[in-house]
Amino acid sequence: MAPSxxxxxxxxxxxxxxxxxxxxxxxxxxxxxxxLETSQALAGIPQVKVLRAGVWKPRTRPSAFEGAGExxxxxxxxxxxxxxxxxxxxxxKPEHIELCLKQGIDILWFGARTxxxxxxxxxxxxxxxxxxxxxxxxxxxxxxxNLWVGAFERLNQSGITKLAAVHRGFSDYKKSxxxxxxxxxxxxELQRLIPNLPVFCDPSHISGNRNLIFEISQKALDLGxxxxxxxxxxxxxxxxxxxxxxxxxxxxxxxxxxxxxxxSSSVPEFENYLEHLRFEIDHLDLELLHLLAxxxxxxxxxxxxxxxxxxxxxxxxxxxxxxxxxxxxxxHLEMDKSFLLNLLQLIHNESIRIQREILRxxxxxxx
Numbered sequence: 001m002a003p004s005x006x007x008x009x010x011x012x013x014x015x016x017x018x019x020x021x022x023x024x025x026x027x028x029x030x031x032x033x034x035x036l037e038t039s040q041a042l043a044g045i046p047q048v049k050v051l052r053a054g055v056w057k058p059r060t061r062p063s064a065f066e067g068a069g070e071x072x073x074x075x076x077x078x079x080x081x082x083x084x085x086x087x088x089x090x091x092x093k094p095e096h097i098e099l100c101l102k103q104g105i106d107i108l109w110f111g112a113r114t115x116x117x118x119x120x121x122x123x124x125x126x127x128x129x130x131x132x133x134x135x136x137x138x139x140x141x142x143x144x145x146n147l148w149v150g151a152f153e154r155l156n157q158s159g160i161t162k163l164a165a166v167h168r169g170f171s172d173y174k175k176s177x178x179x180x181x182x183x184x185x186x187x188x189e190l191q192r193l194i195p196n197l198p199v200f201c202d203p204s205h206i207s208g209n210r211n212l213i214f215e216i217s218q219k220a221l222d223l224g225x226x227x228x229x230x231x232x233x234x235x236x237x238x239x240x241x242x243x244x245x246x247x248x249x250x251x252x253x254x255x256x257x258x259x260x261x262x263x264s265s266s267v268p269e270f271e272n273y274l275e276h277l278r279f280e281i282d283h284l285d286l287e288l289l290h291l292l293a294x295x296x297x298x299x300x301x302x303x304x305x306x307x308x309x310x311x312x313x314x315x316x317x318x319x320x321x322x323x324x325x326x327x328x329x330x331x332h333l334e335m336d337k338s339f340l341l342n343l344l345q346l347i348h349n350e351s352i353r354i355q356r357e358i359l360r361x362x363x364x365x366x367x
Contacts, residue, residue, distance in 0.1 A: 003149050003194055005149075005152045005156045005163070007163055007196045008163070009196075012162065013134040015049050017047055017048075017049045018047045019263075020217075020256070020259060021200075021226060022048045022049075022228050022252075023048070024042055024045075025039065025042065025053045026239065026246065027053075027054055027242040028053065028054040028055075028057055028065065028241045029075055030240050031068075034233070034234060034235075035075040035078075038232060039051050040079075040083060041234060041248075041249035042249050043082075043084065043085055044249075045249065045253050045256065047256050049086060050085060050088050051083070052109075053072070053076060053087075053089065054089075054090055055068065055069060055072045055090070055096075058092060059241075064241070065240040073103040073105070076089070076103070077103055077104065086106040087105050087106050087107065088105075088106065090108075090109050090111045091110065092113070092114050092120070097124065097127045101131065106134070107135070107136060108128075108134070109166065110138060112140055112168055115137060115138060115140040115151050116142060116147060121151045122154055125158040125160070126158060128158050128159075128160055129159060130159065133160070133162070134162035134163070135155055135160050136163075136164045136200065137165055138165075138168045139165070139170065139186065139187070140170075143170040143181075143183055145186055149190065164197070164200060165187065165200070166199075166201075166202050166229055167186075167187040167200070167220070168202035168205040178206055178208065179206065180208070182206050182216065182219075184223065187201075187225075198226035198227070199225050200225060201220030201229070202229040203217045203220065204229070204246065208242075208244060210244065210246065213230060213245070213255065214258060214259070217255065217259055218259055218260065221262055230252060231245060231247070232247055232251075233246040233248070292347075296350070299355065300354060300358065303354055303355035303357075304358060306355060314352060319348065327341070
């Protein structure tokens, strides 16, 4: 069932700013001096209008720094008084929400470890009933888009409409240069399911490495994301949490100056040409669908033949030969090899499923 979520315009709660829109600040609020020094430096960057800082830090090991807690909230309030920056804080318990509201925190966010648990999301959503405050929702740790969508639905049911998503990447057992796998197709699908939902990218958590932040930020802007959430620290090498992925405010300003912001255009010539290309894609997609349907009809015939002659569904030598032949042909087509292999595997898996269903449906019933 398609989600029904009402989203208030981003402009109704986040002030207009130079592009791209940036939320920035330390991973953790460690001291009053650190918060004030970092926020004052950020206030001079036109793109930054929101100061983010972790007050309560959910850590894997209890020996790690878990945030300064409630005493850090007045540091942030003082930073806002000095700089005019809005404040964004992560909350994971109803008590966190209560304390933030008492201090007048402007924006709340749910972290990845929170969003993975619907019970916690429900508790937080109920604690926000009757409150008019923006809430940003990071993607869950695991790549389950329904958990992400469910969080927005629960918040909406509690009357929260000032909503935004934060794409911070997903846990993955595979080795990668990234701390968390980007899996860009998931936030793209989220935007399809929930129209008008602003999506920010958190390149700090995706990368886990300050040297990769620019690359990920540019990719997010190329995909039309609403903005960026980037961790900054006045002295990142001394940070108590996630030191490797934080950058100085000066480095942030330089990074933002290098980014290319993609803007939409309403120029008739542009729209007409783009519409022409989209028409071509629609036509080709229809042809692909018809060809795939024809292929699966042949697969069904093969399945019936294998059933009638008691032949195993999986013929591994045939599969190897087919992959080899398709990859050889691709040398002339010059498609990305990984894409082609994934596509062939997906089609083959569906072919196996169809043939196994034919065998199962024709199996004699046991008395």
